[in-house]
Amino acid sequence: MTYQSRNHDDAKWESVVKRDLSARGEFVYAVRTTGVYCQPGCPARIPNRENVVFFSSPDAAEKSGYRPCKKCNPKGLPPTERQVEMIVKICRYLEEVDELPTLNELAARAGLSPWYFQRLFKKVVGLTPKEYATFSQVSRFRKHLYSSKTISEAIYESGYSSSSRAYEKTAAHLAMTPTAFRNGGRGIRITYGSAFSSLGWVVVAATEKGICMVEFGDNPEELPGKVRQAFPKAEIEEAGSDFTDLLRRVIAYIDNPDEVEVFPLDMQGTVFQKRVWKALQSIPPGGTMSYREVAEKIELPKGSRAVAGACASNKIAVLIPCHRVVKQDGRPGGYRWGTDRKLKLLRREKKKETTSK
Template sequence: MAGAATYARDVTRNYTSDEERWQALRDNDRDADGHFYYAVRTTGLYSRPSCVLRPARREDVTFLSTTQEARAGGYRSCRRCRPDAPDPDRLHALAVARACRLMDESAAPLSLQELAHTAGYSRFHFHRMFKTLTGVTPHAYLSGVRAHRVRHELAHARTVSDAIYSAGFSSNGRFYAASPTILGMTPQEFRSGGPGVTIRHTVASSSLGPVLVAATDKGVCAVLPAASDTPGLRTLAGMFPLARLTAGDSGFATRVRAVVRRAEPPAPGRELLPTDLLTVCLHTRVRQGLSAPDPAPRERPEE
C-alpha cells in the first residue's frame, strides 16, 4: 500500500532543462512546484512555477533550485504565490491521507473529533477539507473501509457473527440493517458464493481506470478495478462461483456510467492523494449512488 506522502502525480517530468522549466512557467504548471523556482531580474522577485503573475520575458528569467539560492542572489519572495510557505493543498492532503490510514488500520471506529484532533484541525475544518479532497465525508470513508472488511471477513471468518464483529460493527442488528447496501444479498449467500443469485454486471470508465460494477435485485454486490472485462469478471466469478453472472442491460449500463461519472474524486484530490485512497473513495461513492433511488423520468408536458 502506498505511503501517505506518495502522490498520484505525473513523475515522468524532472524539469531539469531550461526549456522544460520555461514551458512549465508559461503553463503555470502546479506539478513543477517544488522542483525549481524562478527569479525575474527586472522585478527582483522569485516565485513558484505555478505563480499567476504575468510571465516575464525569457531573457529576464533565471531558474533556481532552492529558495535559499534565490535569497542569496538578492531576490525577494513573491507575495502572491509565497514560495517560502508550505503549499496548503499539500499539507491538507497529507493530513487527509494520514486520517485515511488511521481508519484503514484501526480496529475500532474513530470519531470525527479524534480524526480532527490527530490532524490538528477543528472538526468543522477537517470535515470540509476531507470532503473537498476526497468527495466523501470521513464517516462515508470509514463506512467504506468497514464494509470492505466485512466482505473480506465473511469469506474467511469461522461464523457470520465473527465476521461482523471483526469488521468493527457494534451489533448484528446494525450490520443486518445495512447488509443489502454492503453485500447486495444475505450474509449467508455472500459467504456461500451466491448460490442461486443472479448478478448483472457492467464496466464503466473512470479517471482511475475501468470499474466493474455488479448488482443483484437487492443491491450492489461488488465494485472492482477492471483493467479489462475479462480480469474483472474472473475476480467476480471467484467471489460468487455459485451465482448466475449476466451482462447488465443497456439501462443498467447507462445508469452505472452516470453514477461513476458523478463519483469521480474532486480535481485537487486526484492530483495530491494516493491512488489507493482515491479508489476507496470512488468505489464508496459508486455504491452510494447506486443505492439511491433511480431518478424518476420527467413527464412530458401535455400538448
C-alpha cells in the first residue's frame, strides 16, 4: 500500500517538523523512546526522526501501546473555527444531496481521514454524517408533505428516488425526538404570558430552553388559543409572576428593537427553517434583505420561495426578524401578523437608524 511508502512518511514528517496544524486529523505520530503519541502541531520538542512511527488514528497508536501526549491532547482537542466552518459546509452539502455520499467521499471533501472526519463531525453536530443526512432528508420530506398537494409530489420534491424508500425512512424517523421532530410539541412543557404592546396584544411562550413563540393578536382572549394551536400536544400553562420580567423585556424590545438584547430562543422547526431563521437574526434593526438575498446567504441561491415559506412559518415574531425580509423591488411583501404591523416595524427601525447616525 502506498500509505506505508517512504514518500508518504516523508510528507508526514515534514508536517511534524513544521508543526502544521492543518495536518491534524490526517495522522498521529508516536515516539518510541517516550511511549507517547502526538498530533501534527504539537508544541512539544520535535523528536528524532529515527524514533518516530506514524499511525492513521489515535486508536491505532494506542493499540500499539502508546499513550496520548498531554500537551497536544491528540484525542480531545476542541475543533478549530476552520474545522467548524468546514463541517457546516458539509452539513449544507448533505442537506441538498439526493443520494447519501459514503463516509470516504465526505472525508475526502473535508480533506481529513475518514476516522477523524467522523469523530469531528459528531463532535460539532452531535450526529454522525449519515444520521444528519437522513435527518435533513426527512425534514425536507415533512416540510413538503405539509405544503404539497400530493404525497408523491412531496416524495419527488424532497429528493427520494422511490416512494417505498421514503416511507421506510420516514416511518423510522417520525419516531425520533430531536427538537425539530417534536411534532405538535409532544412531551414539552410550555408556559406563556401576554401583554399589550405598541403593535397590539402579544403572547410570549417559552420552554425551559427559551422562547418558542412570540405572536401578535387583536384581542387578549384569542392568545392562549394561539399557543395551543401551535403546540397542540404540549403541556401548556399560563405563567406566574416569574414570567413578568421576560415578558416586559420582550415587549420593550418590540417597542424599541435597536436595543442590544439577546433572548434565549427555542426554535421549533426543521433543519432548513432553522437555517433561514438564523440568517434572519443576522439582519440588524434598520436593515432589510430580499428573499433572494437570504437564499444566497444560506447558499441556496434558487431557494427564494423556500425562504419565504420559512419566514411565513416563523413563530417567534420580531426576535426572529422575518419582518426585515422584503421583496426584491422594496415592497414589504407578506407578514404573518399583517402587513400593517410589518410596515410599522420597518418604519420605526429605519427612523431609529437614521436619527442615531
